[in-house]
Amino acid sequence: MDWLHQIFQKIPETALFLSLAAGYLIGQISFGKFQLGGVGGSLLAAVVVSQVGVQIDNGVKSVMFAVFIYAVGYESGPQFFNSLNRKTLREIAMAVFLAVTALITVLVCAKVFGLNKGLAAGPAGGALTQSAIIGTAGDAISRLGLPADQVKSLQSDVAIAYAVTYVFGSLGAIIVCVNILPKFMGRSLRDASVDAEKLLAGGGTGPGEGQLSALPSLVGRAYRVTNGATGRTVADIEIGEQDMITIERIRRGGTSIEPRPDVRLERCDIVLVVGRRDVMVGAAAQLGEEVADHDGMSLVMQKRQGVFTKRGMNHTSIAEVRATVDREMRHGVYLQAISRAGMALPVLPETRLEHGDVLTFYGTPQDTQRAVNAAGYELPYTNKTDFIYMGVGIVIGLLIGLIVVHVGGIPITLGSGGGCLLAGLVFGWMRGKHPMYGVMPPAASQLLKDFGLAAFVAVVGLNSGLQAVVTVKQSGLTIFLLGVFVTLFPLLLTMLFGRYVLRYDNAAIFAGALSGSRSANPAFGGVLDKAESAVPTAAFAVTYALANVLLTLLGPLLVGLV
Numbered sequence: 001m002d003w004l005h006q007i008f009q010k011i012p013e014t015a016l017f018l019s020l021a022a023g024y025l026i027g028q029i030s031f032g033k034f035q036l037g038g039v040g041g042s043l044l045a046a047v048v049v050s051q052v053g054v055q056i057d058n059g060v061k062s063v064m065f066a067v068f069i070y071a072v073g074y075e076s077g078p079q080f081f082n083s084l085n086r087k088t089l090r091e092i093a094m095a096v097f098l099a100v101t102a103l104i105t106v107l108v109c110a111k112v113f114g115l116n117k118g119l120a121a122g123p124a125g126g127a128l129t130q131s132a133i134i135g136t137a138g139d140a141i142s143r144l145g146l147p148a149d150q151v152k153s154l155q156s157d158v159a160i161a162y163a164v165t166y167v168f169g170s171l172g173a174i175i176v177c178v179n180i181l182p183k184f185m186g187r188s189l190r191d192a193s194v195d196a197e198k199l200l201a202g203g204g205t206g207p208g209e210g211q212l213s214a215l216p217s218l219v220g221r222a223y224r225v226t227n228g229a230t231g232r233t234v235a236d237i238e239i240g241e242q243d244m245i246t247i248e249r250i251r252r253g254g255t256s257i258e259p260r261p262d263v264r265l266e267r268c269d270i271v272l273v274v275g276r277r278d279v280m281v282g283a284a285a286q287l288g289e290e291v292a293d294h295d296g297m298s299l300v301m302q303k304r305q306g307v308f309t310k311r312g313m314n315h316t317s318i319a320e321v322r323a324t325v326d327r328e329m330r331h332g333v334y335l336q337a338i339s340r341a342g343m344a345l346p347v348l349p350e351t352r353l354e355h356g357d358v359l360t361f362y363g364t365p366q367d368t369q370r371a372v373n374a375a376g377y378e379l380p381y382t383n384k385t386d387f388i389y390m391g392v393g394i395v396i397g398l399l400i401g402l403i404v405v406h407v408g409g410i411p412i413t414l415g416s417g418g419g420c421l422l423a424g425l426v427f428g429w430m431r432g433k434h435p436m437y438g439v440m441p442p443a444a445s446q447l448l449k450d451f452g453l454a455a456f457v458a459v460v461g462l463n464s465g466l467q468a469v470v471t472v473k474q475s476g477l478t479i480f481l482l483g484v485f486v487t488l489f490p491l492l493l494t495m496l497f498g499r500y501v502l503r504y505d506n507a508a509i510f511a512g513a514l515s516g517s518r519s520a521n522p523a524f525g526g527v528l529d530k531a532e533s534a535v536p537t538a539a540f541a542v543t544y545a546l547a548n549v550l551l552t553l554l555g556p557l558l559v560g561l562v
Helices: 002-010 013-027 038-050 058-082 086-113 117-127 132-142 148-185 189-199 234-240 277-287 318-324 365-375 387-400 415-433 442-500 507-517 521-531 537-550 554-561
Strands: 218-225 245-252 255-257 270-276 288-291 302-308 334-340 343-345 358-363 376-378 405-407 410-412
Touching: 002 013, 013 038, 013 442, 038 148, 038 442, 058 132, 058 387, 058 415, 058 442, 058 537, 086 117, 086 442, 086 507, 086 537, 086 554, 117 132, 117 148, 117 442, 117 554, 132 148, 132 415, 132 442, 132 554, 148 189, 148 442, 148 507, 148 521, 189 507, 189 521, 218 277, 234 245, 234 277, 245 277, 270 277, 270 334, 302 365, 358 365, 365 376, 387 415, 442 507, 507 521, 507 537, 521 537
Parallel strands: none
Antiparallel strands: 218 270, 218 288, 245 255, 245 270, 302 358, 302 376, 334 343, 334 358, 405 410
16 A cells, blocks of 8 residues: 555645545445435545545645535525524424534533543534534634644544444434324325415425426417407407417518507417416417417517516515506516525515515516516626625635634634634625625535535545544444434424424424424435425425524534533
8 A cells, every 4th residue: 555655645635536536436325215425425435545644734624614614604594594584483493492402412412421522523413414513613623722633633533423423313314204203293294295285375396406397387379360369459369368468479461560559360360479378278269279380470588587676666566566567568578486585486466576586587588678677687697606705705704713702711713614604694695685796506506515515524534534443443332322312312302392382283394394403404305205295395494594504503512512
């Protein structure tokens, strides 16, 4: 292995990328329905690689963790702040209860078994599957003013205890949320989802990522006019169908005619009609027979996004907006989608629009441009990350991490991890309110999270791997059993709290909220698989956003309290 040691000494970054490649390969191996995942795999691979002898500059670790934790906060920010309202009090209470229960559980275990700060924080990260705790706890340890070798030893304990407890941390959450909870509630997740869908307006679920509906809501059709529509004006037909269809083209005897409101249709005219499918079905019977594409009838339609900023119309329902806008302004424009801080909203008459909402209009380029200008301003499409916004956010987060407050003689600080998390939350929320600024495409955000965390964990494993092996030999079984307890006890206690105190009565919604409170993505995937519905998603989104913040903060809290 001397040749490998020499390579790592000359080019240490090869050890980092070898750990990532091997780790993600290991993470893909399935043990039944369980997979270790790329982060856990990278840690294990890095520990093995470290036995050859390699050191990575700690500056790499700091940078990787800063971009990772900022991206986590940035993505969770809109949901986090939007979830802080009276309508989601149950979800807030559940996420807080689990975090507090988990903190107390780990503190008691640390006291009973005499665990040091690292061996206490590690199981919190692994058993609660909150990988960010490795970073926040390690950062807090580095600020204790301890000798460098002691800091390195404690940080190594955090990493190895995380690795030992992570496997059951993922598996235990799946067991509780997917298997135990439905039996406890006496209702399968699928049946509970069906019950919930019956109570929701438009309870059907939309297409997932990469999917398209076979029956799109907005369609275009060409018809040959028959006796039923002959003599009727364009305005008669459009208004008669509740303004839900528009005649965009008329072809008569090989000549195109402008579809003005007062134009009367004649027999055998070819008309191009665009509108909502449910209305189009009824209109077809009156217009005539449908025909294939006809010369001169082709029309390009466009989706255009606009940010809603219309003065005097904040918190106004779609029905009220429609009533105040004249027909000429809304003619040929269809509201296809609404998103608020990155979350999709239902397009229903009673849905209230708020300033900062992103509206997706469908229609001809001219019509959609008119609608966007009337609603506010156009949101240009871009897949380029706003590095000015991101850079300022991370700098502010790092500066916040320098602030230290002494409480009872104990120094309390968010550290660079907590500071970047807080900055990410605020900057992500601001981006949701002002979509023109701070662009970070979902793919870019995912890359920062995946690469940042995996690289951070790999550096920890490479720099601490030799010490980690010693720790496993000394107390590996004890840490594993403690991890089992820390995994199950807070989850089961929160399940009882949710059922009998918060009064969750639907198993699917309850399972989504519980898995989110533990930030347990594998468990949530199992819940969706069993539910065969998106019903659990809404509750999961709220508790998951809160858990990402609350559980991450357990790292410095445990370091300070143990």
